[in-house]
Amino acid sequence: MILSDKRILEEIDKGSIIIEPFRRDCLGTNSYDVHLGKYLATYKDRVLDAKLHNEITSFEIPKDGFLLQPNTLYLGVTVEYTETHKHIPFLEGKSSTGRLGIDIHATAGKGDVGFCNTWTLEISCTQPVKIYAGMPIGQLIYFVVEGEIETLYNTKANAKYNNPTTRPVESMMWKNKF
Numbered sequence: 765m766i767l768s769d770k771r772i773l774e775e776i777d778k779g780s781i782i783i784e785p786f787r788r789d790c791l792g793t794n795s796y797d798v799h800l801g802k803y804l805a806t807y808k809d810r811v812l813d814a815k816l817h818n819e820i821t822s823f824e825i826p827k828d829g830f831l832l833q834p835n836t837l838y839l840g841v842t843v844e845y846t847e848t849h850k851h852i853p854f855l856e857g858k859s860s861t862g863r864l865g866i867d868i869h870a871t872a873g874k875g876d877v878g879f880c881n882t883w884t885l886e887i888s889c890t891q892p893v894k895i896y897a898g899m900p901i902g903q904l905i906y907f908v909v910e911g912e913i914e915t916l917y918n919t920k921a922n923a924k925y926n927n928p929t930t931r932p933v934e935s936m937m938w939k940n941k942f
């Protein structure tokens with residue numbers, strides 16, 4: 765089950781969902797629109813290695829926008845800092861961004877119960893397209909959880925993306941043992 769607009773507002777009132785900043789006009793029928801933060805990042809190396817710490821360079825999106833190019837992975841970040849204590853948040857694209865050929869995540873849209881942070885976006889495009897800080901970039905939807913949670917994401921010792929930040933965060937796959 766996905767939370768409706770009214771249920772999202774109720775959960776915000778109770779404090780079990782936090783979205784900062786929150787704007788009432790960004791609340792959809794059963795979703796909340798999130799916006800592109802001012803920092804983008806790209807990996808320093810063209811060839812990445814899943815076992816290594818691949819470092820990124822971040823930069824500010826100019827006022828008159830930044831032209832995304834195909835065949836490059838950009839990491840972005842949401843303006844919104846969110847906390848979700850009782851539901852499963854999912855980051856989804858928006859039809860309007862999709863229609864511009866912009867993908868905002870690479871296979872991983874699911875968040876965890878207890879995730880408290882901005883969202884890193886894995887941005888790619890089909891053809892060159894200019895994007896702007898503050899533009900609507902995606903939407904959050906909230907699923908009801910079945911069963912009790914033993915370990916919330918924000919209490920998990922090895923959670924990799926739990927340090928509050930306003931910048932995109934690179935892959936921490938290197939912390940996995942494999």
Ligand SMILES: Nc1ccn([C@H]2C[C@H](O)[C@@H](COP(=O)(O)OP(=O)(O)OP(=O)(O)O)O2)c(=O)n1
Pocket residue numbers: 855869870872873874875876877879882883884885886917922923924925
């Ligand atoms: N596009 C996305 C998808 C998820 N997240 C956040 C919300 C999730 O709660 C958190 C961890 O996501 P995953 O569980 O998919 O990531 P990993 O399994 O790689 O990391 P961990 O080992 O920390 O669970 O990252 C994000 O910022 N951007």
